[in-house]
Amino acid sequence: MPYKERLAACRSFHTGTDVLRDAGGPVTRFALAPRWLMPPLVVVTSPQGMRDVIACRDSSIDKTSGVTLEMRRLIGPNLFVVPWEEWKPRRRTLQPVFTKQSVNAFGGHIAAATASVCGAWRDGSEVDLDVEARKLTMRALGHSVLGLEPTSEHDSLAEPMRAAVSYAVSRAISPVRAPHWVPTPGRRRARRAAAVLRAAALDIVRACRADPNRSAPLVQQLIAAKDPDTGKPLADNEIADELIIFIFAGHDTTATSISYALWQLGRNRDIQDRVATEVAQLGDGELTPGDVPRLGYTVQVLKEAMRLCPPGATGSRTTTRDVEVGGYRIPAGTMLVVGRMSVHRDPTLWSEPLRFDPDRFTEEASKGRDRWQYVPFGGGPRNCVGEHFAMLEATLALATIIRLAEIDSLGEDFPMAAPFTLVAGGPIPARIKLR
Numbered sequence: 001m002p003y004k005e006r007l008a009a010c011r012s013f014h015t016g017t018d019v020l021r022d023a024g025g026p027v028t029r030f031a032l033a034p035r036w037l038m039p040p041l042v043v044v045t046s047p048q049g050m051r052d053v054i055a056c057r058d059s060s061i062d063k064t065s066g067v068t069l070e071m072r073r074l075i076g077p078n079l080f081v082v083p084w085e086e087w088k089p090r091r092r093t094l095q096p097v098f099t100k101q102s103v104n105a106f107g108g109h110i111a112a113a114t115a116s117v118c119g120a121w122r123d124g125s126e127v128d129l130d131v132e133a134r135k136l137t138m139r140a141l142g143h144s145v146l147g148l149e150p151t152s153e154h155d156s157l158a159e160p161m162r163a164a165v166s167y168a169v170s171r172a173i174s175p176v177r178a179p180h181w182v183p184t185p186g187r188r189r190a191r192r193a194a195a196v197l198r199a200a201a202l203d204i205v206r207a208c209r210a211d212p213n214r215s216a217p218l219v220q221q222l223i224a225a226k227d228p229d230t231g232k233p234l235a236d237n238e239i240a241d242e243l244i245i246f247i248f249a250g251h252d253t254t255a256t257s258i259s260y261a262l263w264q265l266g267r268n269r270d271i272q273d274r275v276a277t278e279v280a281q282l283g284d285g286e287l288t289p290g291d292v293p294r295l296g297y298t299v300q301v302l303k304e305a306m307r308l309c310p311p312g313a314t315g316s317r318t319t320t321r322d323v324e325v326g327g328y329r330i331p332a333g334t335m336l337v338v339g340r341m342s343v344h345r346d347p348t349l350w351s352e353p354l355r356f357d358p359d360r361f362t363e364e365a366s367k368g369r370d371r372w373q374y375v376p377f378g379g380g381p382r383n384c385v386g387e388h389f390a391m392l393e394a395t396l397a398l399a400t401i402i403r404l405a406e407i408d409s410l411g412e413d414f415p416m417a418a419p420f421t422l423v424a425g426g427p428i429p430a431r432i433k434l435r
């Protein structure tokens with residue numbers, strides 16, 4: 001491929017992994033610069049390759065890619081970016097907050113967050129599904145795990161988060177970049193954004209220290225955590241490091257799943273009617289986690305939304321030793337990019353891959369499918385710690401919204417952007433008809 005095309009594919013990495021796969025196959029090596037300037041890249045887009053990379057259970061394939069290093073430099077170490085040895089005790093500490101059982105306790109907060117957003121909708125009005133889904137997820141996350149009241153003041157954290165993360169990502173995939181100490185305008189903006197996030201995270205920690213009874217499970221868990229070797233508790237700054245990534249990882253991702261699912265429902269009336277019928281059978285009361293087993297079709301809609309529009313469209317790792325991926329030997333010091341969206345839309349794995357069809361996820365249709373061809377939440381040890389929370393939130397939100405209103409999507413399409421996770425690159429207009 002000509003250099004310019006390679007660079008463009010790398011920069012729009014959600015669609016770029018298809019371009020690179022079509023040019024070179026499911027495990028494709030390419031370079032953007034000489035090795036001393038930037039490591040060679042290998043794009044992985046086959047289920048077997050996906051498994052080899054993300055199910056790795058040691059540090060031979062680790063989170064030390066340019067993307068994670070740049071993020072760490074800007075917003076501090078956290079569960080998402082730290083390498084294997086540092087990661088293990090952190091994950092052990094945080095996992096209990098996010099088990100299926102623990103997140104069920106957040107059902108009421110999720111319902112309140114959904115009500116606070118949809119309660120403002122008027123019959124016949126036009127809304128931007130992206131904006132509404134973002135408000136909802138920020139309030140649900142804030143209230144459930146961070147102990148914030150579901151008010152709009154924290155909606156404003158989304159922008160600084162995106163600004164900081166997209167700066168880190170664009171630096172990581174630039175073959176030529178200014179040294180870290182050069183105060184470029186982009187760097188100043190990113191640092192300002194990171195400072196806003198840190199201040200907000202520190203406010204949350206201090207509020208919880210001042211009131212130990214405040215319902216903020218993630219923060220309380222971090223306050224109680226002790227270093228397994230020294231027995232020392234975490235300092236406020238270290239707790240803030242973690243909270244920042246949870247605000248990011250728990251917000252944009254779930255919002256994209258909800259807004260994309262609603263948009264598809266708004267243009268597939270028959271599918272929307274099936275969801276509405278399913279929810280109507282549950283009566284008029286507030287939906288709770290106990291209702292989820294009877295929302296099977298709604299869950300299928302979400303799964304199909306995350307197949308076509310996986311919020312974590314790509315992921316990255318670095319090889320620290322020579323390893324085998326998808327039948328190829330990959331030398332140490334290579335940056336691996338897994339193309340989740342490419343696997344989800346691969347025409348050799350899915351029939352009519354671009355058609356929105358929730359029936360792909362019935363129990364029957366899912367039988368025999370390769371575990372590694374559908375990976376919206378990743379897999380292996382570093383899978384998404386928030387998966388149960390995200391699925392609970394998105395299922396209850398989708399069902400509550402469709403019970404309240406008919407959605408009519410006004411656009412045949414909407415632009416996607418991938419500053420890091422996959423997000424709407426513009427409004428997703430829809431007309432609301434209250435039921």
Ligand code: HEM
Pocket residue numbers: 054079080081091141245246249250251253254257306310311312315316375376377378379381382383384385386387389390
């Ligand atoms: C639909 C919503 C979500 C999707 C699609 C999603 C997707 C993912 C994926 C693919 C990974 C693995 C990344 C990798 O292998 O490099 C991941 C990791 C992670 N996610 Fe999620 N996520 C979602 C929601 C959430 C929520 C709600 C939270 C927290 C409240 C969260 C917190 C995290 C964290 C902290 C990690 C890093 C885990 C580790 O390395 O131990 N995510 N997520």
